[in-house]
Amino acid sequence: MSxxxxxxxxxxxxxxxxxxxxxxxxxxxxxxxxxxxxxxxxWTLWENIQQALDxxxxxxxxxxxxxxxxxxxxxxxxxxxxxxxxSPELAVVTHGGGEKLEEPLVVRPTSxxxxxxxxSKWIKSWRDLPxxxxxxxxxxxxxxxxxxFLRTAEFYWQEGxxxxxxxxxxxEETLRMLDVYTDFSINEAAVPVxxxxxxxTEKFAGAVMSTTIEAMMQDTRAxxxxxxxxxxxxxxxxxxxxxxxxxxxxxxAYTTSWGLSTRMIGAIIMTHGDxxxxxxxxxxxxxxxxxxxxYKNDAEKAAVMPVTDRIFRExxxxxxxxxxxxxxxxxxxxxxxxxEMRGVPLRMEIGPKDVEKGSVALARRDIPGKAGKSFVSxxxxxxxxQEMLTTIQAALLERAIAMRDSHIxxxxxxxxxxxxxxxxxxxxxWCESKQCEAKVKEDTKASTRCIxxxxxxxxxxxxxxxxxxxKRKVYxxxxx
RNA sequence: CGGGGUGUGGCGCAGCUGGCAGCGCACCGCGUUUGGGACGCGGGGGUCGUCGGUUCGAAUCCGACCACCCCGACCA
Numbered sequence: 001m002s003x004x005x006x007x008x009x010x011x012x013x014x015x016x017x018x019x020x021x022x023x024x025x026x027x028x029x030x031x032x033x034x035x036x037x038x039x040x041x042x043w044t045l046w047e048n049i050q051q052a053l054d055x056x057x058x059x060x061x062x063x064x065x066x067x068x069x070x071x072x073x074x075x076x077x078x079x080x081x082x083x084x085x086x087s088p089e090l091a092v093v094t095h096g097g098g099e100k101l102e103e104p105l106v107v108r109p110t111s112x113x114x115x116x117x118x119x120s121k122w123i124k125s126w127r128d129l130p131x132x133x134x135x136x137x138x139x140x141x142x143x144x145x146x147x148x149f150l151r152t153a154e155f156y157w158q159e160g161x162x163x164x165x166x167x168x169x170x171x172e173e174t175l176r177m178l179d180v181y182t183d184f185s186i187n188e189a190a191v192p193v194x195x196x197x198x199x200x201t202e203k204f205a206g207a208v209m210s211t212t213i214e215a216m217m218q219d220t221r222a223x224x225x226x227x228x229x230x231x232x233x234x235x236x237x238x239x240x241x242x243x244x245x246x247x248x249x250x251x252x253a254y255t256t257s258w259g260l261s262t263r264m265i266g267a268i269i270m271t272h273g274d275x276x277x278x279x280x281x282x283x284x285x286x287x288x289x290x291x292x293x294x295y296k297n298d299a300e301k302a303a304v305m306p307v308t309d310r311i312f313r314e315x316x317x318x319x320x321x322x323x324x325x326x327x328x329x330x331x332x333x334x335x336x337x338x339x340e341m342r343g344v345p346l347r348m349e350i351g352p353k354d355v356e357k358g359s360v361a362l363a364r365r366d367i368p369g370k371a372g373k374s375f376v377s378x379x380x381x382x383x384x385x386q387e388m389l390t391t392i393q394a395a396l397l398e399r400a401i402a403m404r405d406s407h408i409x410x411x412x413x414x415x416x417x418x419x420x421x422x423x424x425x426x427x428x429x430w431c432e433s434k435q436c437e438a439k440v441k442e443d444t445k446a447s448t449r450c451i452x453x454x455x456x457x458x459x460x461x462x463x464x465x466x467x468x469x470x471k472r473k474v475y476x477x478x479x480x
Numbered sequence: 481c482g483g484g485g486u487g488u489g490g491c492g493c494a495g496c497u498g499g500c501a502g503c504g505c506a507c508c509g510c511g512u513u514u515g516g517g518a519c520g521c522g523g524g525g526g527u528c529g530u531c532g533g534u535u536c537g538a539a540u541c542c543g544a545c546c547a548c549c550c551c552g553a554c555c556a
Contacts, residue, residue: 005517033547033548081556082556085556086556088554088555089554089555089556109556110556141555141556143554143555144553144554144555145554145555151555198556202556203556204556205556206556207556210556227556229556259556292515294514294515295514296513296514296515297513297514300514329513329514330514330517330518331513331514331515331516331517331518332514332515332516333514333515333516333517333518334514334516334517334518335516335517336515336516336517337516337517338517349515351515352515353515354515361515369516
């Protein structure tokens with residue numbers, strides 16, 4: 001149970017986040033440094049995320065499989081950029097069964113290499129392509145500085161790995177899955193995102209092109225919430241993923257990979273949460289409606305509970321996820337605060353007055369206090385509740401979009417840009433040179449987040465940093 | 481790895497000019513409560529981060545070590 005209040009976001013956003021994750025019982029610190037324990041409430045949220053994504057993966061022709069947790073060290077070393085990118089953060093197993101291993105095994109930081117190895121065995125002909133596999137699992141990256149959900153040494157995710165006969169197909173797949181992430185994020189998590197292309201310095205180790213969905217948190221920092229990579233033939237060459245094409249010629253396949261992790265939970269927390277606690281989008285919430293029966297004595301309890309039970313059964317049968325908080329010895333007020341901390345989108349109060357009048361009280365989590373409270377008839381309650389959940393889902397998205405859009409600026413000078421990225425994102429022309437990117441980072445700590453795929457101006461402009469001609473605009477922002 | 485800080489019941493802390501451990505919350509029991517964080521009474525729980533030193537006596541003084549946190553470095 002949650003007891004005290006959270007540190008207000010305005011006072012210390014980071015403290016607010018850490019306290020919220022613990023008090024909402026999403027996760028807890030583990031005895032292993034940097035690793036988290038995902039508690040049942042947090043894991044149920046993750047399961048709902050998994051379901052929504054998995055459905056979309058299946059609809060786009062993918063199947064699930066499982067690859068080993070351990071990867072021979074030599075595999076990592078086969079792709080130069082890949083090993084350079086990941087070697088500082090590898091966990092390595094050197095012993096097994098009491099004996100030193102002939103070859104160290106790395107605990108997978110991602111599975112391109114071992115999946116590449118398997119693909120080379122499985123792919124012989126153009127008829128074997130495309131190969132579209134996804135894996136749900138965990139990976140380990142030895143992070144120096146960790147934060148629950150956002151950056152942990154071990155995290156849970158899915159990684160899709162596909163192989164294609166042509167560059168065009170693989171590039172299409174890369175963008176198709178970015179679209180899947182975008183659709184999921186906006187329509188399930190109510191987290192608005194901007195999809196775009198990563199700069200050369202920000203892209204995945206071993207990729208030809210990385211794409212990303214970037215979300216703005218309430219402190220205006222950017223969070224990369226999902227990524228999709230076009231790997232070209234880099235891994236195909238490293239692992240000899242070759243096929244015979246229709247002209248009987250041997251060709252390297254074109255591969256992609258894409259992932260979304262438990263970091264998404266962090267995105268949901270920091271997009272929607274308020275000073276009372278978590279606010280979950282109804283479509284993903286483990287509990288969509290919490291019912292709180294109210295009574296003063298046994299006589300009232302005897303009147304209230306049958307009505308509560310009846311409504312519970314009706315709503316449950318309609319497919320709603322709900323819970324009756326029938327804990328004894330706690331005041332209703334305490335329970336309200338307790339469920340608000342956990343972010344349940346809708347609260348239903350049923351007391352003696354409601355039993356008498358055939359009504360219930362509904363309180364929206366996204367609108368605190370009296371303003372969000374309404375008294376509705378028990379008639380047509382299923383439809384009323386479903387409508388209200390839909391309304392809340394839409395309101396959360398709308399509010400997040402408004403927040404984001406009001407914190408994106410188009411600075412006209414470099415001096416302005418330096419100001420803008422202190423409390424928002426700058427959308428500016430950039431010449432795409434590493435020097436200019438590095439200068440911004442050095443001066444402001446803001447990095448390039450992405451070159452958005454949509455919403456680019458029709459005309460060229462001048463780089464905000466050096467003034468050289470620039471074709472495209474990029475978002476500069478401080479990031480998690 | 482550099483700078484700063486903290487280690488005392490589950491959590492947050494007090495005690496630190498040495499005298500044998502305490503408060504709030506949480507937890508357990510009983511009773512009264514219950515439409516926005518209830519109250520009373522009664523309980524249980526700590527080798528004071530570790531090791532060593534000083535002392536008749538150490539949570540307290542000294543030394544070493546360990547762990548964690550914050551800032552920085554690092555972070556597909």
